[in-house]
């Protein structure tokens with residue numbers, strides 16, 4: 001069955017991507033295998049018609065594109081994010097704790113459901129900077145074994161534990177690393193994983209991740225349960241669609257941004273110049289001028305793909321009764337009157353039309369009118385590059401838990417819709433909109 005196959009490939013991608021750095025590296029590896037050339041922002045770009053390229057910023061954000069012809073019409077962009085809520089391990093990692101225990105000093109990254117991180121095997125992954133032949137280079141690290149656990153309180157000691165006891169990040173959420181005093185053991189472990197001499201490990205960007213692997217659940221395997229479905233399910237679906245799409249007269253652009261979970265305001269986040277820098281550079285490298293650029297921007301479109309809330313089986317009251325997406329019900333268009341989601345009549349019409357032609361069902365989501373929702377990539381990106389944008393996502397439960405649940409069919413729906421989308425061109429003219 002097609003969707004089960006895609007879901008198993010999704011699980012492989014999720015399990016191989018324990019950190020935002022691994023997610024970007026895995027996307028890059030798929031692009032290289034498909035014949036794409038890696039470009040470096042600090043080197044000259046020599047682009048050609050028919051060329052396929054990608055570039056990385058901060059080892060964790062990626063933009064890929066194909067150039068169909070010199071006089072391309074515009075950019076057909078889709079964006080997702082590589083990061084998920086987790087805990088960052090501090091450089092001074094070890095903390096002596098009561099009970100002759102050594103714990104790791106960590107700090108929350110993004111807004112996670114804290115209790116979901118308790119009492120389960122965890123490990124550490126990310127990137128490290130190492131000295132190699134007189135240069136500083138970045139290296140991926142994944143301690144690929146059950147290394148840590150954050151023990152919760154026994155019910156006998158905290159009788160309130162099932163009544164929503166608040167957890168303090170600096171007290172309750174430090175993972176147990178060792179028994180006894182063994183100063184420097186964590187650093188030695190990372191040195192070993194990085195394959196360098198101890199003196200050559202310079203600095204680290206390491207994060208916790210749950211060791212529980214992604215899996216298919218439900219009587220007919222209709223659910224996919226995994227860490228990091230938000231937003232790697234969308235990243236995977238957009239990447240597959242991007243690779244499978246046919247050429248059009250526009251430039252298909254796949255963007256994967258880091259730091260969405262902490263507001264996107266970083267050098268490689270959606271609230272940076274990364275996307276505009278890359279697209280302007282494509283325009284210039286193809287020998288096109290400012291007027292060509294302005295026309296291309298006017299004839300561009302953005303799909304901001306970030307997971308959405310499905311109606312919860314135990315708590316349907318949190319959903320708006322008229323706009324409550326269900327798992328396996330198709331791609332969700334996200335609406336917000338205050339425009340925290342960018343979807344409007346124009347962008348919804350364009351994207352719904354593409355889904356309709358592809359036989360992909362579309363659902364609608366609005367936050368319950370009295371509840372503020374989350375924000376995402378769309379309105380942040382369009383502040384830098386002002387083009388029509390639609391906010392979409394795949395319906396899921398338990399968003400920002402260490403382990404989330406989504407629908408298996410929905411991944412396939414996204415791959416199909418994005419395969420069609422990336423093969424299209426968008427044009428706004430006096431006679432209306434053409435896609």
Ligand code: ZN
Nearest residue numbers: 230231306307
């Ligand atoms: Zn997200």
